[in-house]
Amino acid sequence: MSPVSGLGERDGPAGRAGPPDGGGSDDGALLARLRVRRASGFTLDVTLTAASGTTVAVLGPNGAGKTTLLRALAGLQPVDAGRISLAGLVLDDPAEGIFVPAQRRTVGMVFQDYLLFPHLSARDNVAFGLRCRGVPRAAARAAALRWLETFGLAEFAARRPGALSGGQAQRVALARALAAGPKLLLLDEPLAALDAATRLAVRGDLRRHLSGFGGPSVLVTHDPIEAMVLADHVVIIEAGRVVQQGPPAEVARRPRTDYVARLVGLNLYRGEAEAGVVRLPGGGTLTVADSAITGPVLAALRPSAVMLGVVEPHGSARNTLAGQVTGLELLGDRARVAVDTNPALLADVTPAALAELRLEPGSRVWASFKATDIETYPDEAP
DSSP, rough: OOOOOOOOOOOOSSSOOSSSSSSSOOOOEEEEEEEOOOOTTTTEEEEEETTOEEEEEEOOOOSHHHHHHHHHHHHSSSSEEEEEETTTTTEEGGGGGOOOGGGGGGGGEETTTOOOOOOOOOHHHHHHEEEEEHOOOOHHHHHHHHHHHHTHHHHHHHHGGGGGGGHHHHHHHHHHHHOOOOOOEEESSSSSSSHHHHHHHHHHHHHHHHHSSOOOOOEESSOOOHHHHSOOOOOOOETTTEEEOOOOOHHSSOSSSSHHHHHHEEEEEEEEEEEEEEEOOOEEEOOOSSSSSSSEEEEEEEEGEEEESSSSSOSSSSEEEEEEEEEEEEETEEEEEEEOOSSOOEEEOOHHHHHHHHOOOTEEEEEEEEGGGGEEEOOOOO
């Protein structure tokens, strides 16, 4: 994997923990069930699997445990309990005394801040992992140049990182991770340090190379767009636990926590459903289209489905609420309006509508939306 200084080693008994470069299953899957306890009292307790050729995106708020998870998979953080295996070979199992240190795992890692060697050229940065594996210098540099050509960077082969743009440096970092032939690719906020325009271009490159990578990839990100575009499967972690997982479209359509709802831009409510009405803890109700669903439910509503007006509406919408504007935020070509109704909600309107309605914090408004615009589903544990 990409070099990291100051690595500790905790090898198991002789013969029990070797480098994962032979034997075992050839399916390439990552299977991780792990628990890591920090001195602060925080505990990460998650199960994560990734099949060969697939990308799993891990999202969560700050302090959720995403970086701890990535460090454990990389071998930079021994686990306290559980088991991590890659392609059928065990990398970490404290109960069996097995721990493969980071430098002996066939893992490539791409960091948010690139971590390229400043004194080496782009070509020698890419060649570094191959040299560490014993590839002769000339062969490693030739292979590195081929990787730079793949990323459209051959003309920058002799440049040092300080002479590269952010997008070029990130592509070199990805080339370095892939050049060593890893069985697992880990990406820690790989696009976070780039400006918006560069991020869009590099995201396209990243998607193409992840699609062509034969092993599993694990991507840690705060950006829901990155997760939706790059990942085959999304895992949401909060307070050290998995709270939701599934295909990106399913997670976006049916969030199960307030964090996930905010992440994908939906209003989310919990309540008890009966005969097409969802009763909420705060005393409010929602009329929904699914009259058959009963019991504890989650109800998701797109802000774009909410209509705002300054007079009471008399249309076909079966949900009509009066309230007061509490906040406004411009989001590109729309304005997001927070309204203190029962229940409170977010609505998206055009800047023109915002001006026409003369909306500002404190304005009295009516909000309306159709029963068919509410997605209802059982409120079940992940």
